[in-house]
Amino acid sequence: MTFLGKSANDLVDLVTQGQVDAKAIAQQSLDAAESLNPQLNAFLQIDREGALARAASVSTGALAGVPMAIKDNICVRGMQASCGSKILGDYQPPYNATVIERLLQAGAVITGKTNCDEFAMGSSNENSAFGVVRNPWDARRVPGGSSGGSAAAVASGIVPVALGSDTGGSVRQPASLCGVIGLKPTYGRNSRYGLIAFASSLDQVGVFGRSASDVATVLGVIAGRDPHDATTADVPVPNYASELKGSVAGARLGFPRALFGEGLEVEVRKSVLDVVDVYRQLGAEVVDVELPHASYAIAVYYIIATAEASSNLARFDGVRYGFRAEEADELRQMYRKTRDEGFGAEVKRRIMLGTYVLSAGYYDAYYRKAQQVRALIKNDFKSAFERCDAIITPTSPSTAFMIGEKVDDPLSMYLSDIYTVTANLAGVPGINIPCGLSAENLPIGFQLLGPYWSESTLLRLAYAYEQLQPFKKHPPVFAAVPNSI
Amino acid sequence: MPINEADIEKIAKLAHIDITADELQTFVPQIAGIVTYVEQLNAVDTTSIEPALGGLTPAGEATEASRADEVQPSLGQKIALSEAPDAAAGHFRVPKIL
Secondary structure, three states, X not given: OOXXXXXXXXXXXXXXXXXXOHXXXXXXXXXXXXXXXXXXXXXXXXXXXXXXXXXXXXXXXXXXXXXXXXXXXEOOOOOOOOOOOOOOOOOOOOOOOHHHXXXXXXXXXXXXXXXXXXXXXXXXXXXXXXXXXXXXXXXXXXXXXXXXXXXXXXXXXXXXXEEEEOOOOOOHHHHHHHOOEEEEOOOOOEOOOOEOOOOOOOOOEEEEEOOHHHHHHHHHHHEOOEOOEOOOOOOOXXXXXXXXXXXXXXXXEEEOHHHHOOOOOHHHHHHHHHHHHHHHHOOOEEEEOOOOOXXXXXXXXXHHHHHHXXXXXXXXXXXXXOOOOOOOOOHHHHHHHHHHHHOOHHHHHHHHHHHHHHOOOOHHHHHHHHHHHHHHHHHHXXXXXXXXXXXXXXXXXXXXXXXXXXXXXXXXXXXXXXXXXXXXXXXXXXXXXXXXEOOOOOEEEEEEEOOOOOHHHHHHHHHHHHHHOOOOOOOOOOOOOOOOO | OOOOHHHHHHHHHHOOOOOOHHXXXXXXXXXXXXXXXXXXXXXXXXXXXXXXXXXXXXXXXXXXXXXXXXXXXXXXXXXXXOOOOOEEOOEEOOOOOO
């Protein structure tokens, strides 16, 4: 029996009913990871020994025996956490992130750590110190970023579900470019303890999967208050899986017409407009909404995210962990050399930009101004959600672009996140759902954004869409590895 | 405001990053371009708008974040030092400071 390509929920049934040994599932997932990694470079570490040992002891739980890939900026004890950076390299965190503790308690089997843009800064995975991830649909193209490895691992069938992190779209945009579901929960829905910080007021751990029901299962496991993260909110966690199948008739879907204009690829626009019609068929009411300040979101984001990053990444100084430059005989020289040699270009660019916007004389002009416009963006959503239950937009303005196409033009790369950053600035949840293929056979996705704590609604809308318009297409490498048993 | 080489050198120093002459040549136009782009925010009237500090939702703000002031288990010295590039005699050793 082959398990690759099966849903997480199906695997859980097989394991908990005693029909299949979790070890056999892990074995196939590990074989697939090892066999496809030379092509995809999706994994930075594949933990065969650890995963098989773990699988041998698993027979119960909401994720019993489900192989999972984890972005390499989330701490898993006994595995590396490089953040795609030379400055951390093979750093092994001595503790588990809270989301990892919860996955393990639920019986998940972590098979590996996935490649990503360095410190989650990027939209193409080209900023990894360990090489670009290749899009499973077309190896000449990027998988999106920054959680490109997790997206590619799910799209190619190596694992049914994976974790990433989303600071400005880093789960939703690669999910769109790889043709899978990607959910960024509400800020505070799950713990950031053990997620290596990029921009703390925006970061959130997110979930990749190939179906809404698998994503619902994983979210149900990782969501909830954590005393280790003071920003997690004391809000009850619904049973996402049981709330999935309700009707969406009568749901009000907000349509922000202005976001479907300039800069959006024609095929993407058409595909997402078709989705709006599908929701009409499902009985949803489509209402016009406006997000008047959305066009300022990228500018606000690149001030706030870089400011927070310049502070968060100050801890990487060659003293307590990771890489230290040699041949420095004085402390400050050691800091400067370590950070020069340890960080890649994009990380340096963002640290310097963040240092600039926070520096004396510029704080009010840039940082305070950005926080004010952030307040306006939050208000835009508040007003819009008085009129609708969810807002539909494209996830990415384009399908997967060519490796190298945007590397020399950071600003053009930043605009890849134009539809996704608003959710992080406002703290609202967002989800990418695949909705078609372009003429070049590349996935197209749409995004649903909802009010705070509306993950159940978003997943229900995603599930309803899946029932009517199932995205059954897979990249050529999907589950390409033959049954190894 | 146009950003020049001297600005980038000053910022790099503040950020404790050595940058090479080549990097300087690349970063000056790139960072200047990004700063020009973000300055479009000047067009937004934010008079009397309170800045949104942090990312918390109203429910997040209402959540009690403090805990009892009690000693909790921690990593301990050995594990805390285990990933250091140069740990010695129970501490982090660094090059001379003065």
